[in-house]
Amino acid sequence: MKIGFVGLGSMGAAIAMNLVESGHEVHVFNRTPARAEPLRAAGAHVAASPAHAAESADVVFTMVADDAAHAAVTFGEAGIAGALRPGALHISMSTISVAAAQDQATRYREAGLAFVSAPVFGRPDAAAARKLFIMAAGEDAHLTVAVPLLEQLGQSVGIVGTDPSQANLVKLIGNFMLSAIIETLGEACAVAGKAGIDPMRLVELLTSANFNAPPYKIYGSLIASQQFQPPGFSLPLGQKDNRLMLVAAEALGVPMPLASLVRDRFLTLRSQGIGAAHDWSAVALCALSDAGMSKPAHLRT
Structure with a gap:
């Protein structure tokens, strides 16, 4: 063909x-x-x-x-x-x-x-x-x-x-769900780390139990190790998809509190100069930073 x-x-x-x-x-x-x-x-x-x-x-x-x-x-x-x-x-x-x-x-x-x-x-x-x-x-x-x-x-x-646009909406919904997983993993790793539990061990334990799914394994490993470079899916692209999701939801009259939280996480990171060189899983840095658990900027590799 x-x-x-x-x-x-x-x-x-x-x-x-x-x-x-x-x-x-x-x-x-x-x-x-x-x-x-x-x-x-x-x-x-x-x-x-x-x-x-x-x-x-x-x-x-x-x-x-x-x-x-x-x-x-x-x-x-x-x-x-x-x-x-x-x-x-x-x-x-x-x-x-x-x-x-x-x-x-x-x-x-x-x-x-x-x-x-x-x-x-x-x-x-x-x-x-x-x-x-x-x-x-x-x-x-x-x-x-x-x-x-x-x-x-x-x-x-x-x-x-x-309707072709229905596939685009499903894609945006899926990426919203992935962003919520990233936020969840960031918060979970922050709590574990503050308690003296190795975040990587936490991810290993949970992904061998109730959370045995690729997104938790892939993003859990990246977040626990704070390995956000090179990007598999860049932070600005994730921010773009979050924005498109909120626009589509507003057009349908559907509030999305979690998507709005993630929107603010993206804005926080971009204001700190974190952008295309980082994977969108770097959203977790916000939760880690809130808990005093993130690496300094020059170590975020």
Whole structure:
């Protein structure tokens, strides 16, 4: 199958490489051309623009950072929307706002273009290992094309509904829940540490009992050891998703006290100069700092 792939950050590059290794003809684009070189070496074609990546594709994927980047590669100059051929499908794997997904679905439907939202749960190592959990939504005919491809990239594909924006909402809800786990782990490690219990031992004990789940194991280890660099998912991206969750909840008339607490945690860290170089699990530093348990800034590695 001819595939276009736009956005080669840590997640996108891993997913695009899997598509190449699955035998597809893949045309890739990234604003920073150097990120495409490993894919070129693996057999991908490097496109000069999102439009060039999409113009001959049966399916074009996007995996970009936020609404602005998504709008630019989709509807901007030399964007995907103006280059898709009749019958081709755009699969957005980006974590974008519900409103942005709704807008794209409407514009594509009016133009007779096909669109599926398929955001993912998983960090770059999971993407490389094809272990992502993928949430997909779109019209049935479009999902028929999308799902076999998505199944090559993850360990499961969950169908949310026929409205693409529903998949984006589920993704934001999931990231909200992960942020609450991070906050919980920070507070738990602070309490244990103040009592003289090794936080790492606490995590080992609890994740071998009632909390035997990947988020607790992954983030528990990072928080107990205060190893927040390099980022698997950067703090500003986590802050962005928290903001999008609160906007979506407000539009629905749903208060989210925990999400509001996490919002303030992000703001606290950003005001201290902690940003893109840190994983979003660094949110736990706030609880640790409140208890006098965090490392000095120069040791936060």
